[in-house]
Amino acid sequence: MANLFAPIPPELPEEIFEVLVQTKNFRLERILSAGQATPPGTWYDQDTHEWVVLLSGSAGLRFADEPEPRVLRPGDYLLIPAHRRHRVEWTDPARPTVWLALHYPGEG
Amino acid sequence: MANLFAPIPPELPEEIFEVLVQTKNFRLERILSAGQATPPGTWYDQDTHEWVVLLSGSAGLRFADEPEPRVLRPGDYLLIPAHRRHRVEWTDPARPTVWLALHYPGEG
Numbered sequence A, B: 001m002a003n004l005f006a007p008i009p010p011e012l013p014e015e016i017f018e019v020l021v022q023t024k025n026f027r028l029e030r031i032l033s034a035g036q037a038t039p040p041g042t043w044y045d046q047d048t049h050e051w052v053v054l055l056s057g058s059a060g061l062r063f064a065d066e067p068e069p070r071v072l073r074p075g076d077y078l079l080i081p082a083h084r085r086h087r088v089e090w091t092d093p094a095r096p097t098v099w100l101a102l103h104y105p106g107e108g
Helices: none
Strands: A016-022 A027-033 A049-056 A059-063 A070-072 A076-080 A086-091 A097-104 B016-022 B027-033 B049-056 B059-063 B070-072 B076-080 B086-091 B097-104
Touching: none
Parallel strands: none
Antiparallel strands: A016 A027, A027 A097, A049 A076, A049 A097, A059 A070, A059 A086, B016 B027, B027 B097, B049 B076, B049 B097, B059 B070, B059 B086
């Protein structure tokens, strides 16, 4: 048995992506952030849907078609549809931000 | 945007199962428990794998092939393979127990 909140390294120079479950139909991963953000001017444009929940810390998630980032607190979740451009404007600099993300293709 | 921890009804006479994402390849659900357990003498024997994480509260998860229940605390996760018989011996009577469960078939 493992825990999503431990061990969290005291220093996180880069975000950590850990695959928890992967099949040919989806990928479930844990993401650890510590103040990182998507590089300025960069947007994610993904081929797959992403269901994501923030479990600790906080973050600002910006969609290209929205003027302001959405502020995510622990427990907040949402679906990022494939090809809806988005970026992480900020993550909590004071404590680790733990995400769970479920990536899966659209059904044809 | 929704939150896994709210709204939680003050009284939960029965467990609540809420499907968050469903495709033909998996089902992601939130489970809310408040002291419930699997009925005595009953075991779950599922056709699908279940990846499960406990996010708040606590629970005792017993496998039929283990003598004692595993105690799950927030963040604890594990995979329950298809047809590994198990039951929930207890959930926290004092506060809501929130689970995320991802059910998916084995890959043939």
